[in-house]
Amino acid sequence: MIRIKGIAMIVIGAMLWGATGPMMEWILLNSDMSVSFMLTVRLLLAGTSLLVLLKFQGKQITLPWRQKVWARQLLIFGVVGMLGVQYTFVAAIDMSNAVIATLFQFLAPIYIIMFVTLAQKKSPPKVQILGMLVTLIGLFLLLTNGSISNFAISPMALFWGLTLGFTFSFYTLYPVRMMAEWGVLVIVGWAMIIGGITLFIINPMDVIKNSSIFENGSVAVMLFLVIIIGTIAFILFLSSMKYITPIETSILSSFEPLTAMVISVIWFGQILGMWQLTGALIMLGGVTWLSIAGSKDKT
Secondary structure (H helix, E strand, C coil): CHHHHHHHHHHHHHHHHHHHHHHHHHHHHHCCCCHHHHHHHHHHHHHHHHHHHHHHCCCCCCHHHHCHHHHHHHHHHHHHHHHHHHHHHHHHHHHCCHHHHHHHHHHHHHHHHHHHHHHHCCCCCHHHHHHHHHHHHHHHHHHHCCCHHHCCCCHHHHHHHHHHHHHHHHHHHCCHHHHHHHCHHHHHHHHHHHHHHHHHHHCHHHHHHHHHHHHCHHHHHHHHHHHHHHHHHHHHHHHHHHCCCHHHHHHHCCHHHHHHHHHHHHHHCCCCCHHHHHHHHHHHHHHHHHHHHHHHHHC
């Protein structure tokens, strides 16, 4: 039951996060909102709301700051992990689209396997490698529709996509000990505030210049929904790592690009090709294989 809980959390979280991609793409297409402004508002509002809620529940939210070792790790996670994955994700959307940006996250298993291999000084189970390869084959078909010539993105989109793979893997692995010590919500809340403050310090005039965008009611509502849905997705994603391994978490989140693609088809009228549909089925097969095989390894 514990393993099923972890799988359910990551799948739901991945689907919610996949939904925010097309929503942010819509905002960027229908307004002059900058990436920096969107993320500053999103991180500060979401992080503050989480911590205020925890405070009302009687949680001691300042405890991680009372020890230098935890405070330093929290700052690193807030800047490199939380802000890093958020900024590279939205920048990749801005340079390409929500589906491509979401798919680039799935370079993360390669980074994660490298990190885990170096840390543990041993190769991962062959079954996990096989599950990852099958999943990535499905992703390749989704992205290219079966032809390399269809893989046409700008150099900047490629840069942000490759960087996104790294930041996503760091975001997955780095906070595990902190969250076990202080709880997921406390760490996520502070990391969001750290990321938002950092981005504001880097570019304060951008926030001031873009503030008039809130006069557009539909854009404001969409950004508010992105904040709520995205925050829930973050919490579910990070909480799932209590019950399943980081590598499994990374690959089970393949439901994210599937969700982004389905929504993009319905919302933006994008048509899926035959090989893209084939890729979706292969991806689901790889995810199912990984889940079943991982369950056998733990029994």
